[in-house]
Amino acid sequence: MNKTSSSREKMITVKFYTNYLSRMMMPNLSIFIAWMLISFLLPFFSVDQQVIQQMEQGVLTVLLPLLIAYTGGQMLAPERGGVVGAVAVLGAILATDIPQVFGAMLLGPLAGWLLYRSDSFVSKVKSGYEMLVRNFIAGALGGLLFLGSYFLLAPLFNWFSLGSYQLVDYFVRQNVLPFIHIIVEPLKVLFFNNIVNHGLFTPLGIEAAAVNDQSVLFLIEANPGPGLGVLAAYLFFGSKRNRTNAAASIFVQAIGGIHEVYFPFVLLDPWVLLGPIVGGFSGTLIFQFLGVGLRAPASPGSILAILLNTPASMILGVLAGIVVSTVVSFAIASVLLKRKTNTENEERKMPKMKKVTEIVVACDAGMGSSAIGASILKKELEEAQLTFPVRYQSIYRVTDDPALLVITQRELAAIAQKQTPHAQHYVLDNFLAADEYAPLIQELQRREQDPQQSLQIESANSQGVSTIIFLYTGKKRGSQTMAVEILRKMARQQALSLTVKKMAYEGQALDPTAVYILPKELAEKCPIPDVPLLVVDDLLTTDAYRQLLTEGVDYVFDQS
The missing domain is CATH 3.40.50.2300 (Response regulator)
Known part of the structure; x- marks a missing residue:
């Protein structure tokens, strides 16, 4: 039992962090939509293909990591966390040639968390110097994280990329291509897709295509089927918000070839990754069985780009692999999402609530x-x-x-x-x-x-108290008017049947069955008869009124 509870606790922790990664990416999905539009229109302006590739490099290696780090830092420290996160990841960007999306996912939240923790120190600073100290701390953290990412983390990220390359290369050389998706799909979700595609599959695919006029390696990462299956599952079985995002993302991936749009959806629930893994496995198995491939890399990996690079005799085979991978990925992701939805529905059925203040x-x-x-x-x-x-x-x-x-x-x-x-x-x-x-x-x-849920003032009712009156003198009664509204709202909130009003003290007979409330300065100036009385320092207080409603007249007498 303890083991099961521990496993569930670990899974909740994993889901929390993957959800956090997803929330860093979701606001930046518009980058891919913008790039899809740009890459579609640039050829009409006779822009050289090499320039287009340089632009894509800038978007993926500079703009995207900076924005992700900014978003991650902003989520934890809204005022300055985004700026410090962007400065921190800039060191890794300048030190390497690979897209530092993964580094941004680490450095952005780290910067935000460190700034958040620094608030406890700033609270001890002498009044008037807070802004100066906050800016100094933000600048110092940004500088230190920049140096750390440039000299320490960048080599670590390069080592990780090289290890991934060697691991994937092993699958290729052992001729067990379908199993390669066990490695490729998790790497893609962590935004190593371009490293795997352009750094491994493209060079090896070019060598194979020079001999066979086509290569299946060009389809390993470029196949849009696994991602389309996940997006379709979210479109039918995801939450209302995710359905809207999934609908737009399907078009962006299928036509624009921007696979990154489905990665955040997988990060929302790590189990959904099983869909792309098995879907990619199935698609590559079909490609191998039918002996199909592409003449050249399809970049971006849209269905249109894939078909343009497919030999005419292999178009049906390529389409078959894409369809199979989409269907398989959709089926598995749908089962997982439906199970999650059922669980969410069960969680949403709340037990009857107790008192809420x-x-x-x-x-x-x-x-x-x-x-x-x-x-x-x-x-x-x-x-x-x-x-x-x-x-x-x-x-x-x-x-x-x-x-x-x-x-x-x-x-x-x-x-x-x-x-x-x-x-x-x-x-x-x-x-x-x-x-x-x-x-x-x-x-x-x-x-x-529900009368069973309503709160009653037992001690007040037992003494016949059903009225609470705020006293004032002269014509100044603004605070009493506001206090009446506050207490009336609190009484309605607790389902109490009480009369709450204000009254001038001069010349008025006081009702011994009512509870009277007045400010301290009035109590010191005017003699008050022996009636249930609550004297407060501030008429707009709420704690005293809440205690009066829950503990009754005994509390009032104690305060007289």
Whole structure:
């Protein structure tokens, strides 16, 4: 039992990190769409093919790693993390000739995490010097990470690339090509696809094509089938947000030949990688069985580019391999996604909630998506006529409380459970999708309407107290008006039937069955009869009112 629990815990951790990698890539998918359009239009302007290749090199080796590192750093430290992450990966970019996408995925989050940890030091700095210290720390970290990536990490990345080349080369020389996808597909998902394709399959394929006029090696990485199968599975069985992205990505990969668009979808769930592996295996098996190949490399690897480089007699065979790999990849990925969807549906069926006094929408940094999500939730609560305090915060800073409702996205669910084990949790896929809050709104409405769930002020009711009055003197009663609204909302939130109002103190008879609230300065100036009385320093306080509603009149007497 412990072994099973440990394995599940490890899998949750793996999913968290792969989801994080995916979220670094998703905002940058537009790069591939832009490059597809550019590469399609450039030939019409008579641009030399070598110049086009240089542009592609710049996009893949410079622009893409910089943006990924920026996004990764920004996710953890929104103010300066992106800049420091970009500076850090620049060292690895300048030190090597290979695309440093993998390095960006490491250095971007590292930069953001280090900046996030530095906040505890900045909080101790004398007031007025915070900005200076923050900028100094960001600059120092950026410089140190740049030097580290240039002198230490770049050679490590080169070594990893060389090892990958030798490993893949072994499969080629042993003539067991279908099994090569066990290595190729994971490398592709980690954005080593261009290294594998142009650094290994293209040189070996050119040698084979010089002898046989065609080579199947040109189809190993260029085959769009495994990726199309994954995208089609997400289109039919993914979440609403992922379906929209998958629809656009299918066109980009099939027609534009930009395979990178499906990598983030695989990273969303590591098990889905089985689809491309078996799909690629099946496609290459068909290519070998039918003896087909391409005359030259297909770059980019679109279906159109593949067919243009296919001998006329082999077109049907190449299409057969692509179709088989697509179908197999789709079938396996669909089974895995449907199982995941069923699990998510089960998780979404929440148990009946206990008392909720506050709602926190929590993300990594507690500023970006959670802020927008909190705004959407407030609007949904208002439309449902529910009044709950809603705030947004970093999940790492949320304080555990049984009466707290924590809302997180799925990739942070495990961390949320560890950070706030006694709080109540609601997990969704996307903070920005208003429809995902619907089950939560329904549950909160049910709790409000269920008398068994309603809170009662036992000690107050036992003494016949049903009215709470804010006292004021003269014509200044603005704070009392606001306080009345605050307390009314809190009473409705806890399903309490109370009359809350304000009243002038001068010349008014006080009701001994009501509870009176007044500010401290008024209590010192005016003699108050022997009535249930709560004196507060600030009329807009909430803690005192919450304690009054939950603990009753006994608490009021203690404070008199």
